[in-house]
Amino acid sequence: MNCKGVIRELSNYIDGDLDPGLKTELERHLGHCEDCTMIVDQTKKSIEILCDSRPVVLPSDVRSRLHAALRQKIGPG
Amino acid sequence: MFNAIFMTEKGLTARLLGLLDNLSAPNPHRLPSSIAREDEHLLVAAAKKGDTPAFEELVSRYEDKIFRLTKNITGNHEDAEDAMQDAFLKAYSHLQDFHGDSRFYTWLVRIAANESLMRLRKRRPNQFSLDEPVEGDTDLMPRELEDWDPSPEQRYAQAELQGILAEIIDQLDPEFRIVLVLRDLEELSTQETAEALGISVPAVKSRLLRARLKLREKLNRHFRRGTLN
Numbered sequence: 322m323n324c325k326g327v328i329r330e331l332s333n334y335i336d337g338d339l340d341p342g343l344k345t346e347l348e349r350h351l352g353h354c355e356d357c358t359m360i361v362d363q364t365k366k367s368i369e370i371l372c373d374s375r376p377v378v379l380p381s382d383v384r385s386r387l388h389a390a391l392r393q394k395i396g397p398g
Numbered sequence: 399m400f401n402a403i404f405m406t407e408k409g410l411t412a413r414l415l416g417l418l419d420n421l422s423a424p425n426p427h428r429l430p431s432s433i434a435r436e437d438e439h440l441l442v443a444a445a446k447k448g449d450t451p452a453f454e455e456l457v458s459r460y461e462d463k464i465f466r467l468t469k470n471i472t473g474n475h476e477d478a479e480d481a482m483q484d485a486f487l488k489a490y491s492h493l494q495d496f497h498g499d500s501r502f503y504t505w506l507v508r509i510a511a512n513e514s515l516m517r518l519r520k521r522r523p524n525q526f527s528l529d530e531p532v533e534g535d536t537d538l539m540p541r542e543l544e545d546w547d548p549s550p551e552q553r554y555a556q557a558e559l560q561g562i563l564a565e566i567i568d569q570l571d572p573e574f575r576i577v578l579v580l581r582d583l584e585e586l587s588t589q590e591t592a593e594a595l596g597i598s599v600p601a602v603k604s605r606l607l608r609a610r611l612k613l614r615e616k617l618n619r620h621f622r623r624g625t626l627n
Contacts, residue, residue: 328538332607338588360540360614363621367614368582370551374563377466383479387461388454390483395490396450
């Protein structure tokens with residue numbers, strides 16, 4: 322596998338979604354390619370940072386308006 | 399199937415919903431996720447029979463995630479609120495169409511994603527289409543390769559990092575952003591994402607790869623060694 326092949330399979334590799342043969346080929350390439358190793362590690366780290374972040378919070382006034390709209394339109398229950 | 403479950407577990411359902419009444423808005427508390435998973439089908443069955451407190455409990459469980467989803471897709475507070483509200487109302491009026499083939503949350507995400515996309519298209523007509531063919535794999539090789547510190551995120555205060563991520567997500571093309579949000583933030587499977595967006599699994603994978611590479615590239619500008627905060 323060459324660098325282009327690693328990039329093409331990067332997402333599948335990170336998701337553990339590669340068949341064993343391709344995974345072995347990809348990891349063999351990573352064993353001697355610093356650039357691809359850096360890309361794989363940094364992409365994994367980027368996803369990890371994104372997942373750990375919770376940048377959007379539901380504001381309490383938005384929550385109140387949502388429940389008010391629900392009660393108004395579908396009844397008080 | 400839900401009706402059968404509802405009838406056989408009627409007593410349990412009544413007790414459960416009694417308990418849940420106390421947990422509903424205005425200040426809903428979250429149940430442990432294991433309990434949430436186990437009783438969700440009962441809540442859905444009750445809501446289908448017109449039990450609005452049961453539906454409101456379902457709303458309370460997912461409102462944070464659905465708002466985050468609509469905000470991340472539309473990139474606009476007002477649209478996000480409207481899309482979320484309409485998604486829940488639409489979900490209630492179409493509850494009979496939910497047959498339990500997927501998780502209730504996945505079904506809800508599909509509705510919320512569509513509501514968000516409608517608003518995004520109104521604001522930015524002709525800017526993108528989810529129906530476009532999957533692009534080839536040319537020109538994917540990252541150009542910017544620099545070392546990062548082992549924990550580069552620690553260079554930023556939490557609020558600052560959240561601001562950076564929000565800006566990066568907003569800068570992504572919508573067709574890539576939506577897939578990244580559903581797969582990596584909302585943790586839907588590839589298949590669920592494809593179903594939610596009405597596109598093929600290869601299209602999801604192709605866009606997810608591009609979105610993740612873009613995310614790395616944009617974070618690289620903040621995280622590379624020697625970058626000043």
